[in-house]
Amino acid sequence: MTIIGIGKNYVNTPEEMPSPKWAPIIFTKPETTLLTNNAPFEIPAVSNELAYEVELAFKISKAGKNISEADALNHVDAVAVCIDFTAKDVLAKSRENKGPWALAKGFDGATPISDFVSLDQFKGDINFALDLNGERVQTGNSSLMVYTLPQIIAHISQFMTLNPGDIILSGTPAHGVGLVKAGDKLLATLEGENKLEFEVK
Template structure:
């Protein structure tokens, strides 16, 4: 099972999309061991002092596919859930100083909590899904998929040019352009899709 992420994929103003959209999507992979499910609390990682949260919708792949056409890509999504793409910013900064990869900064245990997967049929318009994140009762991020630079089908078509998508693969599709920030031990995170609370855990 692969965990695939896409970076820098939302704008605050839809008018920005045309100028940004070059076709070169920013894709990265996360280790399967980053995954945390069933709203389990997460032990604050010892490897970082700068734990950065990003709430994202997560597409689950339902069937195998390679070189998928955009016109067919939606049929490869079986479910949609919500998760947090965590980054150890200090680890990332140290890696970047040596022109290194993102692997350790994105691939530590607990870096991908997800929950609340619903059949894709529950979402009649993939380009109009609302989601949000609150921390300790205060809303920190909110977004709508209409603000994506690359939408679900464009991501799937692009990724499948390079790697075969398999049933159960998860694609983190990007975070709203504003509101990502730093977590501390004890924070309580709650993420919702269309107003329904689906992800609910604490950093302990």
């Protein structure tokens, strides 16, 4: 399984949509980042500055290479809500030497994720949100993605074959990212329905 993340893929309003669009920022995360079944998230010893980013996660259902935008949605069948945790202090050190995002995004448990839901349940753009200790901190709608899901799938598949079970993290809303600490409780929703709920330890 490959987990593929898209960086800086949201705007706050349609009026902020860039033209022309910049090239998408792509990074990968190991399977060991996945944290399922609402298991608690343990702050890793390598970081003292953990930031949450709520995201939509899309599951690839059919293998493909050089997939066209027109055919892209035939290669994905389900969506989940997840948190893409970033070790901000680790990332800052890496950036000092123009290094990659890999360790800051790829530590064990860095991707708490809900169960997947069939895309057939959604007839249009998808609303999602994150609450931290009962307070709404992030709200998103897939209409505010700079690159749409078909564009993302078409772009990635020019470089690598997408296989069933691969997951695409489509980016976090352009506002509301913050830090977590031990004892915090996070709740993520899809279309107002609670899907992911866990505690930080």
